[in-house]
Amino acid sequence: MNLPNSVTEIIQGFENGKFSSQELTKAYLNRIDNLDPEINSFITVCHERALLDAKKADRSRANGSANKLTGVPYANKDIFCTKGVRTTSGSRMLDTFISPYDATIVERLGSQGMVMLGKTNMDEFAMGSSNETSFYGQVNNPWNTNCVPGGSSGGSAAAVSAGFTPVATGSDTGGSIRQPAAFCGISGLKPTYGRVSRYGMIAFASSLDQAGPMGRSVEDLAHLLAPMAGYDSRDSTSSMVKTEDYFGNLEDELKGKTIGLPKEYFSTNLDRQVEGVIEEAIKEFEKLGANIIEISLPTTSLSIPAYYVISSAECSSNLSRYDGVRYGHRCELPTDIEDLYKRTRSEGFGEEVKRRLLTGTYVLSSGYYDAYYRKAQQIRRLIKDDFANAFTQVDAVISPTAPTTAFKAGEHQDNPVEMYLGDCFTVASNLAGLPALSVPAGFVGGMPVGLQLIGSYFQESKLLTLGHMFQKSTGWHQHFSRDESKGAQ
Amino acid sequence: MSWEIVIGLEVHAQLATSSKIFSGSSTEYGAKANTQASAIDLALPGVLPVLNKKVLDLAIMLGLAIDGEIASESIFSRKNYFYPDSPKGYQISQYDKPIISRGQLKFVNNGEEKMINITRAHLEEDAGKSLHGEFERSTAIDLNRSGTPLLEIVSEPELRSAQDAVMYLKELHCLLRTLGICDGNMQEGSFRCDANVSVRKTEDPELGTRTEVKNLNSFRFVERAINYEAARQVEVIEEGGIIKQETRLYDPEKNETRTMRSKEDAHDYRYFPDPDLLPITITAEHIARIAKDLPETPWNKRLRYLKDYGVSIEDAEILANSPETSVYFEVCMRQSTLSPKLIANWIIGELSALINKSSVTISKSPIVPERLVSVLKKIEDGTISRKTAKHLLGLMWDSNSSADQIIADEGLSQVSNNELLEKVISQTLTNFPSQVEEYKTGKLKILGFLVGQVMKQTKGKANPAMVKALMEKNLRQST
Numbered sequence: 001m002n003l004p005n006s007v008t009e010i011i012q013g014f015e016n017g018k019f020s021s022q023e024l025t026k027a028y029l030n031r032i033d034n035l036d037p038e039i040n041s042f043i044t045v046c047h048e049r050a051l052l053d054a055k056k057a058d059r060s061r062a063n064g065s066a067n068k069l070t071g072v073p074y075a076n077k078d079i080f081c082t083k084g085v086r087t088t089s090g091s092r093m094l095d096t097f098i099s100p101y102d103a104t105i106v107e108r109l110g111s112q113g114m115v116m117l118g119k120t121n122m123d124e125f126a127m128g129s130s131n132e133t134s135f136y137g138q139v140n141n142p143w144n145t146n147c148v149p150g151g152s153s154g155g156s157a158a159a160v161s162a163g164f165t166p167v168a169t170g171s172d173t174g175g176s177i178r179q180p181a182a183f184c185g186i187s188g189l190k191p192t193y194g195r196v197s198r199y200g201m202i203a204f205a206s207s208l209d210q211a212g213p214m215g216r217s218v219e220d221l222a223h224l225l226a227p228m229a230g231y232d233s234r235d236s237t238s239s240m241v242k243t244e245d246y247f248g249n250l251e252d253e254l255k256g257k258t259i260g261l262p263k264e265y266f267s268t269n270l271d272r273q274v275e276g277v278i279e280e281a282i283k284e285f286e287k288l289g290a291n292i293i294e295i296s297l298p299t300t301s302l303s304i305p306a307y308y309v310i311s312s313a314e315c316s317s318n319l320s321r322y323d324g325v326r327y328g329h330r331c332e333l334p335t336d337i338e339d340l341y342k343r344t345r346s347e348g349f350g351e352e353v354k355r356r357l358l359t360g361t362y363v364l365s366s367g368y369y370d371a372y373y374r375k376a377q378q379i380r381r382l383i384k385d386d387f388a389n390a391f392t393q394v395d396a397v398i399s400p401t402a403p404t405t406a407f408k409a410g411e412h413q414d415n416p417v418e419m420y421l422g423d424c425f426t427v428a429s430n431l432a433g434l435p436a437l438s439v440p441a442g443f444v445g446g447m448p449v450g451l452q453l454i455g456s457y458f459q460e461s462k463l464l465t466l467g468h469m470f471q472k473s474t475g476w477h478q479h480f481s482r483d484e485s486k487g488a489q
Numbered sequence: 490m491s492w493e494i495v496i497g498l499e500v501h502a503q504l505a506t507s508s509k510i511f512s513g514s515s516t517e518y519g520a521k522a523n524t525q526a527s528a529i530d531l532a533l534p535g536v537l538p539v540l541n542k543k544v545l546d547l548a549i550m551l552g553l554a555i556d557g558e559i560a561s562e563s564i565f566s567r568k569n570y571f572y573p574d575s576p577k578g579y580q581i582s583q584y585d586k587p588i589i590s591r592g593q594l595k596f597v598n599n600g601e602e603k604m605i606n607i608t609r610a611h612l613e614e615d616a617g618k619s620l621h622g623e624f625e626r627s628t629a630i631d632l633n634r635s636g637t638p639l640l641e642i643v644s645e646p647e648l649r650s651a652q653d654a655v656m657y658l659k660e661l662h663c664l665l666r667t668l669g670i671c672d673g674n675m676q677e678g679s680f681r682c683d684a685n686v687s688v689r690k691t692e693d694p695e696l697g698t699r700t701e702v703k704n705l706n707s708f709r710f711v712e713r714a715i716n717y718e719a720a721r722q723v724e725v726i727e728e729g730g731i732i733k734q735e736t737r738l739y740d741p742e743k744n745e746t747r748t749m750r751s752k753e754d755a756h757d758y759r760y761f762p763d764p765d766l767l768p769i770t771i772t773a774e775h776i777a778r779i780a781k782d783l784p785e786t787p788w789n790k791r792l793r794y795l796k797d798y799g800v801s802i803e804d805a806e807i808l809a810n811s812p813e814t815s816v817y818f819e820v821c822m823r824q825s826t827l828s829p830k831l832i833a834n835w836i837i838g839e840l841s842a843l844i845n846k847s848s849v850t851i852s853k854s855p856i857v858p859e860r861l862v863s864v865l866k867k868i869e870d871g872t873i874s875r876k877t878a879k880h881l882l883g884l885m886w887d888s889n890s891s892a893d894q895i896i897a898d899e900g901l902s903q904v905s906n907n908e909l910l911e912k913v914i915s916q917t918l919t920n921f922p923s924q925v926e927e928y929k930t931g932k933l934k935i936l937g938f939l940v941g942q943v944m945k946q947t948k949g950k951a952n953p954a955m956v957k958a959l960m961e962k963n964l965r966q967s968t
Contacts, residue, residue: 081535094534101528103535200535207764235537236766314764317567320578321532325630337628341571364569364759373761 001027003484006216007166007223010072014061021061021071025054025115027488028073032117032164034487038145041159043078043136044086045118053115060113069223070113075165077156078119079126080106080211081200089202090122090134090152093322093329093348103200104232105169105211112227117165121155124350125319126176126204128152129419130412133352138409141183142481143447147406150180156214157184162482167215167224171201173208174307175401175426178438181214182401182450185440187467187477188214189221192458193433194239196225197232203318205311206237208430217477218439218467222246225460244461250468255289257466259453260394264300265425271404277442277449278400281470285398288469295394297386300428302379307427308420309363309376315353316360322348355416384432391456396466399425401438401450429454437463440476448479493691494719495699496654496684497646500661501639502671503615503679504547510614510638511538511581518677526617526632532576537765540565544612544638545769547670548588549779551640554668554786555607557592559776565612565766569759574617574630582641584760587611588769594644595788596660598653605657606645613639634678640670646685646696651715655708658682659810663787667812675706682706684715687732688722697722698732702746704739714739718746790815798822798829807837813852820858827865835865839879843886855886863892871952877901902950907959910943910951914960917942928964936960 001019004010013019019027032045050073057071081087081099083106088094102110110116123133131139131154139154141147142162149158153170157180160168170177172190181188189212196211203209213224226246232238261282266275286292324330324344331343349357363372390397402422412419429436434454441451451470455463471477509516512529529536552559566584589610596603617635619628642661648654662680665671673680682705687697702718705711717739722732736755737746785793787809794805808818814836821832836851840861844851864882867873873881873896884895896902917939918925927935936957943956 081533087534089534097534099533099535101533199537202534203765205764234539236539237764313761317569317579317759317761320569320571321534321576323571323573323578325573326531326576327533337573361759364761366757366759369759369761 001488003027003031003163003488004166005478005480005484007069007072007220010166011068014071021054021057021073021115022051024071025050025073025117028117028165030489031487032159035162035482036159036164038140039142039158039162039164040137040139041121041149041155041162041164042075042118043088043090043121043134043155046085046116049085050115050117053113057113057115067112069109069227071115072167072223073115073117073165074109074224075117075120075156075159075168076106077122077153077169077171079122079171079202080169081202082106082116082119085116085119087119087202088135089126090124090136091348091350091353092135094202095135095329097328099200101200104197104234105228106200108227109169109224114227120153120159120168123152123154123176124353125202125315126152126171126173126209127315127352127356129175129179129422130407130409131155131180132409132413133350135350140409141406141447143185143406146408147447148183148409150183150402150406152176152180153188153214154180154184157181157186157188160184160186160214160216161480163480163484167213167220169211169224169228170214171204171209171211172426172430173204173210173311174430175423177212177214178401178426178436178450178452179423181438182440182448182452183406185448185477185479185481186214186216187218187221187437187439187471188212189225189437189460189463190429190435191225191229191460192239192435193430194237195241195243195435195458195460196228197230197235197238199232199234203314205314206318207314208307208311210430218437218464218471219247219250221437221467222250222464229460239458241458244458246461246464249461249465252465252469253289254285254466254469256291257289257396258291258293258394259285259466260295260390260397261292262295262297262300262390262397262399264297265399269403269421269424270400271444273444274400274402274404274449277444278398278451281441281451281474282398284470284474285466288473290466292398293394295390295397297390297397297428299379299382299386300424303383303428303431304420304424306376306379306383307423307431308359309372310380310431312356312360313364313373313376314360316357316364319349319353319357324348352416380431383428387428387432387434387454387456395455395459395462397454399452399454401425401452405444405447405449425452433457435460435463437467439467439470440479441470441474442476443479491691492688492719492723494650494715495646495687495689495696496648496651496715497699498644498648498654498658499683499685500642500658501615501681502642502665504544504638504640505669505672506541506543506547506638508541509636510541510544510612512636514636516637518674520633522620522629522631523633526635530576530632530636532578538581538763540766540769541638544640545588545771545775546779548610548612548640549771549776550668550670550783551610551642551665552589552592553776553780553783554664555589555592555594557589557607557610559771560586560588560590560769561771562586563588563769563771565763565769566760567763570756572616572619573628574619574632574635576617576632576635580614580616581763581766582613583611588771594657594660594664596656598656603653603657605647608643608645610640610642613641615639646687646699651712651719654684654715655712658708658711660787663810667787667790667815668784669812678706682711684711684718686715686718686722688719688726697726698734700732700734700746701736702739703736703749710739710741713741713744714746717744721746784812794829798833800829800833804830804833804837808833811851813850817851817854817858821862824859825862825866827862827869831865831869832861835861839882843882847886856882860885860892867892867896872896872902874949874953876949900950910947910956910959913943913946913951914956914963917946918963925964936964
């Protein structure tokens with residue numbers, strides 16, 4: 001069968017009896033089996049479980065108890081705990097870990113009747129911007145397999161791009177949904193901090209982590225966001241602000257909307273061709289009736305250092321639980337407790353994770369706390385204030401998602417800081433807790449370019465409108481990296 | 490020039506909640522290992538803490554009782570260290586913004602009233618237990634206790650003797666129990682104490698270097714450990730040595746303290762605000778709500794017993810120091826117009842004796858306040874003597890029958906019938922003529938012997954006061 005191109009099309013297909021969930025699920029699983037060896041976007045594929053869930057979905061559709069999303073397949077980033085299915089967070093440390101419980105979002109998508117195809121590859125513990133730090137090997141960009149898919153949700157982005165799944169979950173601590181979405185030519189949304197429950201999402205940096213949807217179109221993001229979003233009593237940082245109807249305003253006119261162009265974002269190491277694509281996109285928004293004004297976010301240059309101090313500090317504490325005592329990797333024949341800790345953690349963690357644990361331990365240690373951690377928190381406050389100020393004038397802030405298109409695998413191997421600088425447009429919205437969307441906006445040298453729209457708190461709906469109207473008029477989201485007709489048989 | 494001991498105490502009081510501070514697991518003591526450890530207590534990947542709001546109420550109660558500052562915003566911080574029974578690799582505690590600060594506690598030592606400043610009281614979670622020796626060559630971990638809510642109460646270094654320290658602790662222990670904040674069970678570790686001890690010459694304005702003595706799980710150990718540690722420090726200094734700042738462990742078997750870790754080995758805990766938990770906000774309304782139902786402190790209760798009931802200081806202490814006993818006493822007071830002293834005497838005397846012989850507590854005593862009151866009323870109206878009342882109380886301990894029923898069944902009622910008594914008395918006077926003569930010659934003390942004979946004849950059931958009066962009348966008449 002020819003795979004459908006969107007969740008909307010799948011829902012129609014179910015309703016028209018064009019295909020069953022079982023047929024569709026089988027087709028996606030076949031495509032994964034046939035084509036993923038080249039991409040490596042999945043760590044675990046759940047053949048049996050997916051077909052069983054699809055069968056259940058078909059039955060409930062037959063007896064009239066189905067929801068809109070019942071039977072729709074999706075892929076889960078391997079950072080979300082799934083009961084009975086191995087959850088690795090891309091690390092050797094959790095290679096054998098099978099969670100006894102479901103993450104809240106897994107539970108919620110499951111209760112919609114959605115069918116989980118498998119768990120997607122990712123940078124180890126979500127630390128990375130290239131998916132090269134995964135214990136399960138790098139993921140290759142479906143547009144050019146010599147290039148990285150971005151990270152850390154590189155597996156999810158590549159899987160959606162290659163047509164292995166219609167939608168996927170991702171998590172974003174400093175750009176981990178948006179940057180891979182941009183590199184793989186798909187759409188991705190990082191919601192407002194607190195909008196989606198973090199319960200069962202393996203923590204990297206608790207004050208920055210936020211789960212969100214990834215898909216080909218903004219409309220598909222809305223489909224996945226609706227069940228993911230909402231208050232969860234198991235996450236103390238989860239928000240009680242009411243969720244919106246993410247479809248109701250999708251077709252709103254852009255006339256009267258103001259989009260801010262932060263001048264600081266266009267004076268950095270931005271690739272000239274990428275800049276050109278963004279300028280075209282800005283013209284498109286003007287054509288759609290939006291008003292574009294220049295704004296200033298003066299603390300922009302401070303966001304990368306503040307981000308790496310705070311995220312490293314939090315992860316150094318969050319990852320202390322991986323000690324070889326209760327679950328996960330344990331070294332062979334430890335001689336004493338010290339030896340158990342040292343070897344378990346030396347063996348279980350990869351290089352990038354260790355680098356951040358050391359950095360985080362350092363910035364929190366006595367005598368350095370004020371100079372690093374406290375200062376970073378002060379900067380964080382200033383960044384928030386910058387945005388609060390901007391949102392008194394604009395509905396959204398526009399920028400490139402990343403300063404370049406997907407780079408070659410291994411390109412930044414010897415210089416991690418160079419890679420960190422690639423996060424310059426994405427980390428500020430995590431520090432401020434703001435929602436941000438990345439949508440495809442064109443190509444440079446055959447590789448996709450992502451456009452970022454940052455909104456004010458809990459205004460996901462407004463961002464989705466902007467993204468959807470842009471996609472409706474440009475169609476950049478309908479360029480696919482892989483022939484849709486292959487591999488499904 | 491003499492030495493002065495300076496002591497500050499850190500008390501860990503387990504809060505009396507039925508579930509843990511950040512998970513829904515039960516806190517009940519003594520369950521099978523790891524049966525009260527949820528995904529959260531095990532620190533599985535992805536889990537998050539959610540605060541048990543009950544602990545805030547309990548902390549506020551203490552804050553009110555010690556007249557401390559209750560922070561409108563306080564923060565949970567992570568204390569990072571690796572230990573196998575600390576599953577997250579950090580303990581959730583409070584660091585620079587504790588929930589309670591700057592309180593005071595009054596207590597009495599040797600008749601002298603003292604007041605000690607309490608620096609802070611903060612909320613934190615307990616660790617699990619490492620069990621060495623359960624398995625060969627390995628350590629077992631029990632996480633049942635992990636996540637149990639604790640309130641750490643830190644005093645200023647204002648205590649000046651081991652005895653002071655013990656009396657302060659007893660007062661705090663009593664306060665926590667009375668407020669219902671902590672069950673105070675020291676065997677189960679619900680109330681634990683570390684002591685910071687230093688010594689200095691009395692005229693020295695500077696404090697000496699302190700050591701922290703751990704593992705003090707009884708009042709007796711606190712006293713002995715402090716005395717040992719102070720003597721050790723004096724000896725070191727007098728021999729020209731210096732005290733190293735360190736943590737020492739008290740060994741009750743050898744009655745000594747030993748180095749546990751030196752300051753150089755001290756952890757850098759890398760405290761930082763826990764990003765998984767929002768700041769705790771406490772409103773004035775919340776505090777008012779708790780204040781409205783705050784139980785009376787033992788200190789105020791003792792004063793009230795002295796002033797309103799006129800009981801002795803010793804009795805006031807015994808009654809007020811145990812929340813169960815004071816409840817018992819006050820129920821008795823409400824249910825009768827008997828004299829407070831009479832009730833106090835019987836609670837502290839006979840009832841306590843019966844309770845001590847069995848293993849129940851006063852709140853579980855088969856002699857509930859109503860039953861004690863019914864016995865005491867029988868003494869007051871002359872139905873039974875005090876001696877019979879003791880006997881009756883013993884019978885009631887093992888029976889559900891009422892005092893009246895047992896008095897009737899066992900024939901315990903005093904003989905107050907004049908006619909019957911007259912008969913026994915005149916018989917006695919006839920039987921002991923020489924004693925009667927002695928009385929008549931002025932040896933009035935012999936009366937006691939004659940009354941005793943009547944009591945013997947009546948098997949103790951005669952009303953002794955009545956016998957005495959009738960006997961005197963008879964003797965006067967026969968002259």
